[in-house]
Amino acid sequence: MSAIAYFDLTGKTALVTGSSGGLGLAMARGLAEAGAEIVLNGRDADRLAQAAESFGERAGQVHFSVFDVCDEEAIKGAFGRLDNEGRVIDILINNAGVQFRRPMLELESADWRRVLETNLTSAFIMGREAARRMVARGGGGKIINIGSLTSEVARATVAPYTAAKGGIKMLTRSMAAEWAAHGIQANAIGPGYIDTEMNKALTSDANFDAWVKGRTPSGRWGLPKDLVGTAIFLASAASDYVNGQTIYVDGGMLAVL
Template sequence: MNTLFSLAGKRILLTGSAQGIGFVMARGLAEQGAEVIINGTHAERAENAAMKLRDEGFTAHISLFNVADEAAVEQAITQIENHIGPIDVLFNNAGIQRRHPFTEFPLNEWNDIIATNQTGVFIVSQCVAKRMVARKKGKIVNICSMQSELGRDTITPYAAAKGAVKMLTRGMCVELARHNIQVNGIAPGYFQTPMTQALVDNAEFSEWLCKRTPAARWGNPEELVGAAVFLSSKASDFVNGHLLFVDGGMLAAV
């Protein structure tokens, strides 16, 4: 049982992990023995994140690339595999948010959301999965959302992308499970992060959220670590195509 959830010897790449939920998960995975690779597009931010982990005694690397740039992804994954080592676990966490009424949503912002939140998951997963297939092992965890199942005012493109990632997770499972690759998703509820700070600061919204959520509060990003460790570890070797909601009970409530 002591090794069931251990990540010792595991090399984990997390996209969009220089800040927010991605960084919190990176730290939590490192605490269980993983060697983590911080990804982002801002060099200084990624370096600061990696340095924080190194200062705590963890092994952390940096790989800068835009998840929606196929050539950049291929180059970066090749460099990681050749110079750092094989990727054992991939977390597709990179994401952006934009808010507009549906009838006024700019097409360029729709395209940005789909490129990062949906197409980026496909590009990075395909690039990493090819190598996992050759090794006959690996785990891929896609960060989904409550909006993988539920709509919300002003964020229809985000919901569309996260719904697509849910089905991408299941489709990847069907094709990759035969190669001993587990593909699952984590669907966070409402967590206090830089992306949601405007909602946290909105007293009316926070009051609604606490009434709507059985746990009656916002989630803390650290509360996602357990799910991340489980889906990265031996404990989840026969869990595949599953979407694990970490939402304080919101999806279960009417």
């Protein structure tokens, strides 16, 4: 196999949750450019339709599925519709997530549960439904979970997010432990501080902006496109013997004190 062929996703279909914008849309575009057919996901049909149109000449290979990743029955229904359409999911990226900043002494249980369900439980349910089909048909598949720097380290005021992303690291390992024998590779990407809409409050804070740039060896915020190469690698044959790993795309932040 040639070097280029290792990364060719032609004939594969990828479902990316939370992909009407931000990191999810950037990774979906990258996978499409590598040849994959794409299924976008979100809760807003209009935003998803606009996102699909933004693929330009590749829009014909882009579809979307409207459902809430926190609703187990909606997830099962979405996979059922994909089954009925004959659409086989070879690659799943569990990207959907939320952030909630509040000191733990002031944190309500409902907000804790909401963050855990969106960032962690949804990845388990989505992964389970995708893996059931991958195992049944044979041939394996790729599951990519989105972790965080907080899969490794903690910051004040984001305890539920930290717990969820730490859980993503171990969920990924558990997926590898149980499903590797079926040819499924489950890995995670841990983004550093990325300039997205979700982080707008942080990027617009002059003190925090200076802290990120000073703390990161690369001296800048990451961009959504910085995750694309890692996503393609983990979605492709190039990573067929990589399993249960978390790759941090953080400009070197975790490497230094």
